[in-house]
Amino acid sequence: MNKIKLPTGLRDEFGQFAENKDIISAWILKLLRNRSYSRINMPIIEQRRLFDDFATVNQQYRVFDPAGDDLVLRPDLTLPIARFLSSTNVSMPQRLYYIGEKFEISPELSGGKNEQTQVGIELIGYQSLKAEMEAVIFMHQLSKQFLNRHHLTIELAHAKLVDQVLSALQLDHQLHTQLAQALYHKNFPAYDALLAKLGPCGAVSEKMAPHVWHR
Incomplete structure (x- = not known):
């Protein structure tokens, strides 16, 4: 077979790198299950207009669709959760967690990867302070487990x-x-x-x- 190169910004995961990623993912998923979060999986392809305010068109991977819809490989996993909640009758409050690949074209020569794994939690319908503290606890536990740091600086802001x-x-x-x-x-x-x-x-x-x- 002729050698076929991956698209720029993408990579295969192999050997110890892939093993380490699995170890970290398994630890995170176990922790979140034990804290009574519910798993949510979403399609890797979404309607492009869902991300109109998230990234410019030239940073998105457009997808050809025979039906004529304007689709992209998701550049983020948070907005698809909002789309899911707005189109279903899921009861509130909810504690959700997700893990999956996202695709966003990094600026040229920035050294960034166009495919990244995103892990996150969403506390929906809870008081703000409780949700923020839950996120802080989760980040602190993750830091202690894999970064061997007992002092963690977290910056909170709003876009x-x-x-x-x-x-x-x-x-x-x-x-x-x-x-x-x-x-x-x-x-x-x-x-x-x-x-x-x-x-x-x-x-x-x-x-x-x-x-x-x-x-």
Whole structure:
């Protein structure tokens, strides 16, 4: 058979790397089952419009569909859960966990992988403080088990903070969008290059860069 290369940004998992991934996954899944979470599996292909606010079109793997629907390989697993809950009559509250592959094209020369495994929990219908503390406990246990760290720093924020700060800077629409995308995807080289265009007002948004992540 002729040698066929993988698409850029993808890789085969083999040997010890694959074994280590299975060990970590098994430990996480056992922990979440013991904490009474329910497993949810979702298709790897979704309607593209589900992710309209998540990633630009050129960062998505488009999928050919004979039926004519506009589909993509999922770039995230959280939004499909929202889609599932909005289209079913599942009772609340719910404690859900998931693990699966997501596909998002990384910026060129960034060193990022286009296929990544995403693991997460969703506490839906609970009081906010209880949900946040549950997530903190889970991250602390994971850190102690695999990183051998007993002191863990966790940053909590909200994605809407980005738009509020950028709107206050009164930027033109294109630069506003580019900065928001760079922060959203934690592409800090691109963020720094855009920030250089702002002059003195950039100091306001520079302080928030390490603390913004999407929830």
